[in-house]
Amino acid sequence: MALPNNIGDETSEVLAAQAHIMNHVLNYVISMSLKCAIQLEIPDIIYSHGRSMTISDLLNALPINKLKGHNCIYRLMRILIHVGFFIQGEEGYLLTPTSRLLLKNEPLSLSPFVQAQLDPILMDLWHSLSKWFTNGDSTPFATTHGKPLFEYAGDDPRVNRLLNEAMGSDAQLIISVLIKNGKGVFEGLKSLVDVGGGTGTAAKAISNAFPELKCSVFDLPHVVEGLEGGNNLSYIGGDMFKSVPSANAILLKENGGKVIVIDIVIDNEKRDNKSFETQMFSDVLMMVHVSGKERNEQEWAKLFSDSGFSHYKISHILGLRELVIPM
Numbered sequence: 001m002a003l004p005n006n007i008g009d010e011t012s013e014v015l016a017a018q019a020h021i022m023n024h025v026l027n028y029v030i031s032m033s034l035k036c037a038i039q040l041e042i043p044d045i046i047y048s049h050g051r052s053m054t055i056s057d058l059l060n061a062l063p064i065n066k067l068k069g070h071n072c073i074y075r076l077m078r079i080l081i082h083v084g085f086f087i088q089g090e091e092g093y094l095l096t097p098t099s100r101l102l103l104k105n106e107p108l109s110l111s112p113f114v115q116a117q118l119d120p121i122l123m124d125l126w127h128s129l130s131k132w133f134t135n136g137d138s139t140p141f142a143t144t145h146g147k148p149l150f151e152y153a154g155d156d157p158r159v160n161r162l163l164n165e166a167m168g169s170d171a172q173l174i175i176s177v178l179i180k181n182g183k184g185v186f187e188g189l190k191s192l193v194d195v196g197g198g199t200g201t202a203a204k205a206i207s208n209a210f211p212e213l214k215c216s217v218f219d220l221p222h223v224v225e226g227l228e229g230g231n232n233l234s235y236i237g238g239d240m241f242k243s244v245p246s247a248n249a250i251l252l253k254e255n256g257g258k259v260i261v262i263d264i265v266i267d268n269e270k271r272d273n274k275s276f277e278t279q280m281f282s283d284v285l286m287m288v289h290v291s292g293k294e295r296n297e298q299e300w301a302k303l304f305s306d307s308g309f310s311h312y313k314i315s316h317i318l319g320l321r322e323l324v325i326p327m
């Protein structure tokens with residue numbers, strides 16, 4: 001598209017297109033600034049301060065080279081305030097509900113999720129996405145040092161911990177909402193296995209809320225190695241592709257045959273809203289990280305019917321995730 005000579009509608013269109021490109025391409029500035037703030041423990045420092053925190057107080061409290069301080073921290077905070085992670089009050093910086101959800105000791109903290117998503121081990125996968133599309137072999141994209149990401153984690157304790165903590169932090173909120181608002185889901189169950197249940201965040205919460213329910217966490221051996229269960233909680237290591245029929249992000253399966261899926265259902269009707277955008281993010285993320293996908297309702301329906309279920313119920317009680325129960 002050549003730039004027109006006279007300033008008019010077409011020029012505005014090109015300028016708007018340029019701004020559109022810049023905004024989307026530079027979006028990583030926000031994620032990476034947030035990651036930096038979390039690594040410097042800025043949310044925790046402001047929280048511990050107990051009231052608005054001036055930039056001088058923040059600089060004094062930060063474990064940074066003071067020569068790099070004032071101006072750069074001010075600029076880092078300015079963008080994070082702009083997008084709603086902090087508030088600039090009259091007397092200094094304050095937390096928002098979003099930054100509270102990033103505090104280290106907050107039970108529902110999403111900090112581990114942020115750290116993992118923005119870790120080079122996951123970010124690197126994106127750099128070879130186009131190469132994968134064009135190369136001649138048929139390997140699934142998501143390989144890290146030649147292995148699927150979750151398998152590779154078995155060779156690298158840092159990545160194992162990073163992924164397990166990230167998955168757990170994401171699961172904590174969802175499962176507490178489900179236990180609070182969807183108690184009926186677990187009624188009548190005697191035993192339940194959380195397939196791909198990570199280090200057991202969800203199963204632990206369920207086993208505590210339902211002491212009569214026997215819960216097992218099933219995941220790859222390196223994920224559950226050394227983990228100890230309790231009265232009604234146990235850990236089993238194995239490969240779901242060998243011993244359990246195909247499962248998705250979180251699959252809870254009772255011995256009697258009830259299947260409970262907590263996952264995204266892509267909703268094309270919501271095309272113009274934010275949650276559709278997040279569903280798209282998640283779908284492409286699944287493609288790149290684990291050669292997986294998010295499904296729309298028709299695709300879920302086909303999966304269930306191919307697996308021998310005649311119908312299913314979708315309940316919208318979990319924000320971005322849905323509770324999907326095939327019957």
Ligand SMILES: C[S@@+](CC[C@H](N)C(=O)[O-])C[C@H]1O[C@@H](n2cnc3c(N)ncnc32)[C@H](O)[C@@H]1O
Binds near residue numbers: 168195238240
């Ligand atoms: C997206 S995470 C979900 C974790 C957990 N459900 C949670 O929400 O915290 C997927 C989980 O599946 C596990 N996984 C991947 N491949 C597996 C396999 N072949 N057999 C068993 N578990 C597997 C991973 O180790 C990981 O813990």
